[in-house]
Amino acid sequence: MTTSIYAPMMARLVAVEQMTALEKLFTIELPGGQDLGHDPGQFVEVSVLGVGEAPISITSSPSRTNGTFELCVRRVGDVTNALHALQPGDKVGVRGPFGQGFPVEKMRGKDVLFAPGGLGLAPLRSLINQVIDERGSFGRVIILYGAKRPEELLFRDELDEWVARDDVECLITVDRGDETWDGHVGVITTLFPEISVHPRNTVAVTCGPPIMYRFVLMELLGKGIPETQIYLSLERRMKCGVGKCGHCQINNLYCCQDGPVFNYAKIKGVEEAL
Amino acid sequence: MSLMILDKGALAPLVNALMADYRVVGPQAKGSKFVFGPITDPAQLRLDYNTTILPPKKVLQPQQERLATFGLQEPQVEPVIEAEPTVLLGVHTCDLHAIRLLDTVFSQDHPDAHYLERRRQTVIVGLECLEPCDENSFCKDMGTLTAEEGYDLHLTDLGPAYAVEVATEAGEELLARYGTANEAGEADIRRLNEVLSAKWPRFSYRLEFEAAELPSLLATAYEHPYWEELGERCLSCGSCTNVCPTCYCFNVLDEVNMVLTEGDRLRRWDSCQLDEFARVAGGENFRETRSARQRHRFMRKGRYIYERFGESGCVGCGRCIRTCVAKISIVEGFNAIHGSPELAKV
Numbered sequence: 001m002t003t004s005i006y007a008p009m010m011a012r013l014v015a016v017e018q019m020t021a022l023e024k025l026f027t028i029e030l031p032g033g034q035d036l037g038h039d040p041g042q043f044v045e046v047s048v049l050g051v052g053e054a055p056i057s058i059t060s061s062p063s064r065t066n067g068t069f070e071l072c073v074r075r076v077g078d079v080t081n082a083l084h085a086l087q088p089g090d091k092v093g094v095r096g097p098f099g100q101g102f103p104v105e106k107m108r109g110k111d112v113l114f115a116p117g118g119l120g121l122a123p124l125r126s127l128i129n130q131v132i133d134e135r136g137s138f139g140r141v142i143i144l145y146g147a148k149r150p151e152e153l154l155f156r157d158e159l160d161e162w163v164a165r166d167d168v169e170c171l172i173t174v175d176r177g178d179e180t181w182d183g184h185v186g187v188i189t190t191l192f193p194e195i196s197v198h199p200r201n202t203v204a205v206t207c208g209p210p211i212m213y214r215f216v217l218m219e220l221l222g223k224g225i226p227e228t229q230i231y232l233s234l235e236r237r238m239k240c241g242v243g244k245c246g247h248c249q250i251n252n253l254y255c256c257q258d259g260p261v262f263n264y265a266k267i268k269g270v271e272e273a274l
Numbered sequence: 275m276s277l278m279i280l281d282k283g284a285l286a287p288l289v290n291a292l293m294a295d296y297r298v299v300g301p302q303a304k305g306s307k308f309v310f311g312p313i314t315d316p317a318q319l320r321l322d323y324n325t326t327i328l329p330p331k332k333v334l335q336p337q338q339e340r341l342a343t344f345g346l347q348e349p350q351v352e353p354v355i356e357a358e359p360t361v362l363l364g365v366h367t368c369d370l371h372a373i374r375l376l377d378t379v380f381s382q383d384h385p386d387a388h389y390l391e392r393r394r395q396t397v398i399v400g401l402e403c404l405e406p407c408d409e410n411s412f413c414k415d416m417g418t419l420t421a422e423e424g425y426d427l428h429l430t431d432l433g434p435a436y437a438v439e440v441a442t443e444a445g446e447e448l449l450a451r452y453g454t455a456n457e458a459g460e461a462d463i464r465r466l467n468e469v470l471s472a473k474w475p476r477f478s479y480r481l482e483f484e485a486a487e488l489p490s491l492l493a494t495a496y497e498h499p500y501w502e503e504l505g506e507r508c509l510s511c512g513s514c515t516n517v518c519p520t521c522y523c524f525n526v527l528d529e530v531n532m533v534l535t536e537g538d539r540l541r542r543w544d545s546c547q548l549d550e551f552a553r554v555a556g557g558e559n560f561r562e563t564r565s566a567r568q569r570h571r572f573m574r575k576g577r578y579i580y581e582r583f584g585e586s587g588c589v590g591c592g593r594c595i596r597t598c599v600a601k602i603s604i605v606e607g608f609n610a611i612h613g614s615p616e617l618a619k620v
Binding site: 003004005006007008010047049050051052053054074076077078079080090091093209210235236237239240242243244245246247248249250251252257271272 | 341342346349350351353379380383384385496522527528541544546558570577578
């Protein structure tokens with residue numbers, strides 16, 4: 001029996017939930033119910049056999065495994081469109097988990113500020129829920145979430161839960177509202193003036209569309225949060241996941257191996273990063 | 275390990291004997307050029323070749339290979355390792371250095387069984403270059419004009435015979451089993467040393483500085499205007515990376531049979547010079563311009579690979595220069611940046 005780093009395990013879709021017009025949430029069970037064993041912020045390579053493979057961040061928290069894990073997937077390319085056509089019970093290939101996740105241990109005892117934009121909530125949710133499940137070992141938990149429109153907000157039930165909790169400060173904004181929306185309107189950076197932080201004791205985590213990073217970073221740095229306490233999760237075309245194929249290279253770094261979670265102080269001089 | 279002498283007349287019988295048990299791949303003529311290809315007749319073998327269009331990496335990392343087969347009715351995957359006992363004959367020293375780098379790349383961190391098994395089953399017979407292949411190579415600058423390792427046997431042309439350096443047990447076994455070679459005498463060793471020292475003046479330096487300075491030079495050159503100039507000329511065809519002996523980037527794709535019951539997961543060479551290489555599904559392209567892509571190639575060859583693996587990503591073979599229709603020259607590029615370092619710092 002040969003072993004290959006490119007051969008996926010065949011996993012089973014346990015549940016498929018339509019979240020928005022473009023995003024579905026897939027609950028996946030590995031063969032024999034084995035644990036994926038991931039860190040928050042890591043990703044897997046998902047295959048639809050015959051169509052191909054795509055890197056997808058793991059959205060479920062390691063603290064909530066139950067023998068399954070979750071992927072929140074936007075229908076945007078060949079593989080993700082094929083994935084969206086699958087039903088519970090169908091099989092998908094899985095390799096991973098890969099990459100560097102969020103350094104949870106370094107965050108304990110600190111205030112944690114999450115700034116996800118759009119689909120960037122998917123990877124951050126893995127950490128948010130772990131922090132909430134181990135609430136006592138973190139300081140303040142602040143979530144500033146921005147989406148383009150109300151119908152594009154992900155994980156609506158959990159958002160409501162986070163907003164309702166006394167021990168979580170969760171603010172949500174949309175770029176453009178509609179008649180159903182009576183919340184905050186404006187891009188994600190308009191939420192920052194609403195909160196004050198203790199910068200030295202705050203770790204910030206952000207993920208979103210490429211355009212968003214520099215604006216969110218300006219806000220975070222403007223609040224005095226040290227560069228070493230800011231983490232970003234970056235998207236690249238991680239074809240192999242194991243530092244070989246070259247597609248995800250960011251200057252001399254491989255997003256799949258050195259990331260996808262990067263410390264800002266370490267990548268701010270890496271020209272292709274942001 | 276030892277030095278043997280193989281009469282030139284004994285080469286064809288050796289190749290013939292190898293062909294019975296191995297896939298034998300070596301340099302042969304193709305039009306006015308040379309290529310590495312399967313040898314089915316010892317007469318095809320052209321150890322007098324200058325350089326080949328594609329490097330011998332294609333023997334170890336083929337343009338296309340199967341990584342796995344899969345069934346679609348009851349979805350399942352079976353890994354495939356495509357490897358067969360191979361003798362790779364006549365590899366010049368620049369390419370030996372390149373193969374050693376590929377060995378490092380594919381064995382480090384997550385070992386790649388597809389490459390490594392093929393490599394394990396390949397016996398490499400090196401060939402000392404005694405004449406420059408043409409004006410494009412700069413192996414002397416890159417320190418690849420000789421190789422101390424990376425081969426099982428290594429040939430040097432002594433005129434009527436080859437000196438055969440036996441470097442590994444696999445090489446020793448191969449020669450003992452399939453060839454008729456004699457131990458080198460003192461006269462042979464003297465002749466070999468004469469031939470080896472006589473070759474050096476025939477090769478010229480083309481880099482205007484020490485190759486060891488390349489990583490630090492390029493570290494200051496990210497904003498150099500030279501990249502824009504390259505972007506204006508580059509046609510984004512990807513030829514430079516295809517012919518590069520150390521370019522190993524690849525794409526992975528699925529191919530399904532006509533009746534949609536099964537298929538193959540394939541790996542194919544890919545190129546960072548192609549527009550879609552760094553594009554993600556949402557449409558964002560992280561290396562959108564030709565200048566950014568050429569810069570990435572220069573940086574990989576002169577800096578990134580060195581930083582990651584401790585070895586140069588460029589072996590000075592000159593293939594990318596030879597093949598470029600826009601006449602982009604990596605050695606001229608390195609010299610241009612070195613010649614105007616003040617521009618790099620702005």
